[in-house]
Amino acid sequence: MHFILVFNATAGDAIPVIGIADRLQQRGHDVVVLGNGAYRPLAAKVAVEFVDIVSVEENVRRTAERDRSHNDRVRGGLRNFITDIDPVYHGIISRLKENTVVAAHGLCLGARVARETHSFPLATLHTTTPQFFSASDPDGWHRDVPAWLRSTADFVMSRALNWALGRKVDVSRAKWKLPPAAGKDFRRWSASPDCVIGLFPEWFAPQQPEWPKVTELVGFPLPRVDETEPLSGDLQAFLDDGPPPLVCSHSSALSATAEFFHEVMEVARQLKQRAALLTSPEMIDGPLPAGVRVFPRAAHSRIYPHAAVAVNHAGMGSASTGLRAGVPQFHAPFAYDQPEVAHRCQRLGVSRYLKPGQFTARRAIPLFEELLHDETIKARCREVAQWSTGYDGLDRACDVLERLGRS
Numbered sequence: 125m126h127f128i129l130v131f132n133a134t135a136g137d138a139i140p141v142i143g144i145a146d147r148l149q150q151r152g153h154d155v156v157v158l159g160n161g162a163y164r165p166l167a168a169k170v171a172v173e174f175v176d177i178v179s180v181e182e183n184v185r186r187t188a189e190r191d192r193s194h195n196d197r198v199r200g201g202l203r204n205f206i207t208d209i210d211p212v213y214h215g216i217i218s219r220l221k222e223n224t225v226v227a228a229h230g231l232c233l234g235a236r237v238a239r240e241t242h243s244f245p246l247a248t249l250h251t252t253t254p255q256f257f258s259a260s261d262p263d264g265w266h267r268d269v270p271a272w273l274r275s276t277a278d279f280v281m282s283r284a285l286n287w288a289l290g291r292k293v294d295v296s297r298a299k300w301k302l303p304p305a306a307g308k309d310f311r312r313w314s315a316s317p318d319c320v321i322g323l324f325p326e327w328f329a330p331q332q333p334e335w336p337k338v339t340e341l342v343g344f345p346l347p348r349v350d351e352t353e354p355l356s357g358d359l360q361a362f363l364d365d366g367p368p369p370l371v372c373s374h375s376s377a378l379s380a381t382a383e384f385f386h387e388v389m390e391v392a393r394q395l396k397q398r399a400a401l402l403t404s405p406e407m408i409d410g411p412l413p414a415g416v417r418v419f420p421r422a423a424h425s426r427i428y429p430h431a432a433v434a435v436n437h438a439g440m441g442s443a444s445t446g447l448r449a450g451v452p453q454f455h456a457p458f459a460y461d462q463p464e465v466a467h468r469c470q471r472l473g474v475s476r477y478l479k480p481g482q483f484t485a486r487r488a489i490p491l492f493e494e495l496l497h498d499e500t501i502k503a504r505c506r507e508v509a510q511w512s513t514g515y516d517g518l519d520r521a522c523d524v525l526e527r528l529g530r531s
Contacts, residue, residue, distance in 0.1 A: 125153050125154070125223050125224075125225055125526065125529045126153070126154045126155075126221045126222070126223055126224045126225070127145070127148050127153055127154070127155045127156075127224070127225050127226075127227065127525065127529075128155075128156055128157075128158065128216055128219055128220075128224060128225075128226045128227070129141050129142075129144060129145045129148075129155065129156070129157045129158070129159075129226075129227050129228070130157070130158045130159065130177070130212055130215070130216065130226065130227070130228035130229060130232045130235055131157075131158075131159045131160065131228075131229040131231075131232065131249075132159065132160055132177060132178050132204070132208045132212065132229065132231060132232050133160065133229065133231060133377075134160065134162075134375070134376045134377045135163065135376035135439075135441060136251060136252075136375075136376075136377075136439045136440055136441040136442075137229050137231075137251050138159060138160060138162075138163035138166060139163075139166065139441055140249075140251060140323055140345040140441070141157060141159065141227075141229065141249065142157060142159075142163065142166050142167050142170065142172060143345050143346075143518055144227070144345060144518055144521050144522060144525075145157045145167070145170075145172045146170040146172055146518075147518040147519065147521075147522050148522050148525065149170075149171075149172060151522060151526075154221075155172060155173065156172075156173045156174070156175060156219055157172055157173065157174050157175070158175050158176075158177045158212065158215040158216070158219075159174065159175075159176070159177060159178070160176075160177070160178040160183055161176035161178060161179050161180045161183065162178075162180050162183040162184075164176065169353075175215060175219075177208065177211040177212055177215050178208065178211075186200060186204060187377065187378065187379050188379070190377055190378055191378055191379055191380040194458075194459060194480075197459050197460075198459075202288050202289060205231055205233055205289060206233075206289065206292045206293070206296070208231075208232065208233070208234060209233050209234040209237065209293070209296045210234065210296070211234065212228070212232045212233070212234025212235055212238070213234035213235075213237055213238045213296075213300075214234075215234075216228075216234070216235060216238045216242075217238055217241070217242055220242060220244060223529060224244050225244070225245050225246075225247070225525055225528055225529040226238070226239070226244055226245070226246045226247070227246075227247040227248075227249055227321070227525055228246065228247075228248065228249065229248075229249050229250075229251065230248050230249065230250050230314060230315065233289075233293055233296075233314060234296075235248075235316075236248075236313070236314055236316065237293075237296060237297055237300065237302065239316065239318075240297075240300075240302055241300050241302065245318050245319070245528045245529060245531065246316040246318050246319070247316060247318065247319040247320070247321050247524065247525055247528055248314070248315045248316040248319070248320045248321070249321050249323060250320065250321065250322050250323065251323045251324075251440055252323075252324070252440045252461040252464070252465060253322075253324060253328075253329040253461065253464055253465070253468065281311075282309065282310070282311055285310045285311055286308070286309065286310045289310050290308070290309075290310035290313070293310070293313075312336075315336045316338075317336075317338065318338065318528060319338050319340070319524065319525075319528050320335075320336045320338055320339040320340070321339075321340055321341075321342055321521055321524055321525075322339055322340070322341040322342065323342060323343075323344065323345050323440075323517065323521065324341060324343065324344055324440070324444070325341060325342075325343040325344060325511070325512075325515070325517075326341050327511055328344075328468060328472075329341075329468060340524050342517050342520035342521045342524060343515050343516075343517035343520055344440075344444040344447070344448070344512060344517045345517040345518045345521055346425065346444065346445065346448055346512075346517060346518075353422075353423060353426075354426065355422055355423075355426050355427060356419065356420070356422070358419065359400065359419045359422055359427070362400060362417050362419070363400070363427075363430045366398050366415070367398065367432070368398075368430055368431055368432035369397065369398035369399050369400050369415070369430075369431065369432060370388065370391070370392055370397055370398070370399040370400070370431065370432060370433050370435055370492075371399075371400050371402070371427055371428060371430070371431035371433070371434050371435065372385065372388045372399060372400065372401050372402060372403075372435040372436070373402040373403070373421065373424070373435070373436050373437075373442065374403065374436065374437050375437045375439055375458070375462075377460075378458070381403065381407055382406075382407045382408070382409055384437075384456060384483065385401055385403055385407050385408060386408075386409060387456075387483055387484055387485045387488065388401065388435055388485075389401070389408075389412065389413055389416055390485035391485045391488055391489055391492055392413055392415065392416050393413035393414075393416075394485065394489060395489065395492060395493070395496070396415075397415070397432065397492075397496070398415040398416065398432075399413075399415065399416045399417075400417055400419055400427070401416065401417070401418045401419070402419055402420070402421050402422055402427075403418060403421070404418075404420070405418055424436075424441070424442055424445040424446070424449075425445050425448070425449070428445055428446055428449035428451055429449045429450075429451070431449070431451045432451075432452075432496060433451065433452050433453065433454055433492065433495045433496060434446040434449070434451050434452070434453045434454075435453070435454045435455075435456070436453065436454075436455060436456075437455065437456055437457055437458060437462055438455035438456070438457040438462040438463070438465040438466035438469070438477065439462060439465070440461065440465055443455070443465050443466075443469055443475075444512070446469075446474075446475075447469070447472075447474065447505075447508055447509065447511075447512045448509055448512040448513060449509065450505045450506045450508070450509030451505055452474060452475060452495040452496075452501050452502065452505055453469060453474060453475035453476075453495075454475065454476055454477065454488065454491060454492060454495060455469065455470075455475055455476070455477035455478075456477070456478060456483040456488075457477065457479070457480055458480050458481075459480060462480075463477075463479065463480060472504070472508055473500075473501065473504040473508075474501065474504055474505045474508050475495070476491035476492075476494060476495055477491075478491070
């Protein structure tokens with residue numbers, strides 16, 4: 125078969141999409157990835173054909189925009205969804221062949237439009253749970269909110285998305301002589317009626333009645349694209365030279381993360397913990413505490429098994445890799461799906477988190493002490509790790525896509 129896989133965001137989406145492409149190619153299929161050019165090197169490592177729909181320069185601009193403020197992240201994100209419709213649309217239709225199946229991240233709205241004009245099977249990929257917001261989900265972050273308020277929030281969210289995105293999508297649809305549709309119920313329209321794949325397991329977020337009936341959950345797609353490079357000699361030597369450290373990283377969606385690493389350093393200093401900070405030296409202001417070192421970014425799947433605590437922003441990729449590694453996690457979410465992911469990990473009993481804007485060493489130290497010394501948390505991490513290794517999410521995703529192509 126011929127598969128076109130599409131994403132337009134950052135590493136949390138790039139790694140699983142390229143991982144699925146790699147596995148499909150191993151199965152003998154013809155595969156091309158349309159994506160954010162900043163992640164072309166990941167595709168090159170596994171020899172997957174890659175076409176930029178977001179340029180490296182544009183990715184730099186978007187990252188700088190997200191650095192500025194929460195409001196800029198929201199406004200910029202909504203604007204990017206619309207901006208990317210045309211390049212996604214044209215990228216897909218220019219590469220259609222016989223027996224083509226398209227799998228596109230849920231933010232790539234141009235794929236949904238292209239399906240209507242060219243009638244190919246389309247799978248919508250959801251890398252994280254909030255892309256399926258459910259007012260009735262008993263385990264979501266809103267579990268303690270009264271049911272009537274959750275329903276009201278769901279209604280307001282639908283109307284807001286229809287206003288912010290649906291009307292603009294209909295403008296794009298009109299260019300291809302398609303009737304208005306998205307503005308009536310944007311969330312329902314944006315998911316493919318053929319297939320929706322949730323890239324997380326049932327035990328992390330069970331299916332809900334409001335989700336599309338064609339949804340299949342395949343588990344975390346933990347790919348070899350993140351495991352192809354060994355740890356650097358310096359980093360490996362640091363790990364071997366003492367007790368397990370805190371291993372700290374932040375989102376690829378931001379470049380201004382100095383404040384986060386400053387607070388982590390203060391936690392390490394007060395608790396007398398070793399720490400490996402995976403960032404650029406420019407993010408570090410002032411001298412490093414004893415036992416704290418700065419290293420370039422490293423594959424989480426390689427380094428997390430060596431961690432006393434994995435410290436990250438609760439991106440789905442980082443969090444799921446921590447779950448598989450069986451290590452306690454501290455999460456400092458800043459936006460998007462991250463508070464929900466942090467909440468679900470804590471509900472599993474393997475992590476602790478502070479809400480966006482609340483991460484300071486003073487608030488975090490009691491949580492770190494719990495993660496470092498509570499044997500119940502450590503045992504729970506080992507138990508959940510067994511759940512994470514009992515399946516192959518990449519193979520499951522490929523099975524669904526192949527089945528879609530044969531239907």
